[in-house]
Amino acid sequence: MGLAGEISATRDGSVHSGRLLGEFRRTALLVPLSEGDDGGLMSGWQGGVRWIYAFTDEEALARFAVARGAGAGAREWEYLSILGARLVDAVIPTVDGPTGVAVDVADEDGSMLFPPVVGIVPDAQAVDAPSAGTDRAEAV
Template identity: 65%
Template sequence: MELTAEIAAFRAGAGDPGRLVGEFRRAVLLVPRSGGSGDGEGGLMSALSGGIRWFYAFTDEGAMARFAEARGEADREWPYLAILGARLADAVVPEVDGPAGVAVNVADPEGSMMFPPVAGIVPDSCAVDIEPETGSAAGVA
């Protein structure tokens, strides 16, 4: 099943978290590049919310176009990087100073999904639910 179908199944209460994360990791995602919008020249477009850096990622150009439209920026060019979800989570997220996750298809109210900085999605060294000193789940003795 592709990522958008797995997101729909999960949102409908019939999805499996493991399959959802697996599809996210296997999916080729389109990540817009920032261009002087305050996110850093040439970096990947993201937003800071609740102390977490969220990278915007889209399953196709249509989803990214809906995001551009929602921002009132559909009239400009949207350069992007095509990257596997696994590479985004395993290589890009660790480069961020602080917790980071991935927001997929954020302009699609019924098709969006957040992949937060937790164990099983991002490397344990970046997961907010892992105690750095012990390597165990936060709050668990």
Template identity: 70%
Template sequence: MSAVSGGIRWLYAFTDEESLGRFAEARGESGREWPYLSLLGARLVDAVVPEVDGPAGIAVNVADEDGAMLFPPVAGIVPDGCAVDLRGGGNGEAA
């Protein structure tokens, strides 16, 4: 699941089922089943982000007021070939 904001695709990630549940509740969709995959954050960054068409970052626990985190598509966070702040990163744009 993801959303686009500011030209960046943000992939939603959750640290536990409770965080996913709060997200579902915030969307008014807590009554349905939410299938999900469990994987390491490093795999999400190293394997999934490069497959996205255009710049992508990770939004963690987005429904949690105190625990939400954003990992933008910049060098040091995503693979260099996907970083929008490096020449040729992301979809070929330089920052």
């Protein structure tokens, strides 16, 4: 079914969240790089949480680019292909502050947030863990 299909099924109420999370962890996501000189991953802030933008395919990434005002003749967007598991287990621990993953955010009916909570991100980065946020590295 793939991650996009699991998101759709979850939104319809026909899939358990554990199955969705498993598919997220197994999926190679496309994460655009920021335009600045820092070479970091593109992200945004909402509700005190940094959300790393990730996409299930190039078409979903293109819809996001268009929604951000990148039309015909706009620059090419560089991106990293990374497994969801590696994103939450290896990348998020290097970011300062609460960080989650926003998947396919330009698709109103196909987007999904994976927040920085126990069971999604490592406990040390989870905002709902008993000792949340005590040993965070600086943003890369």
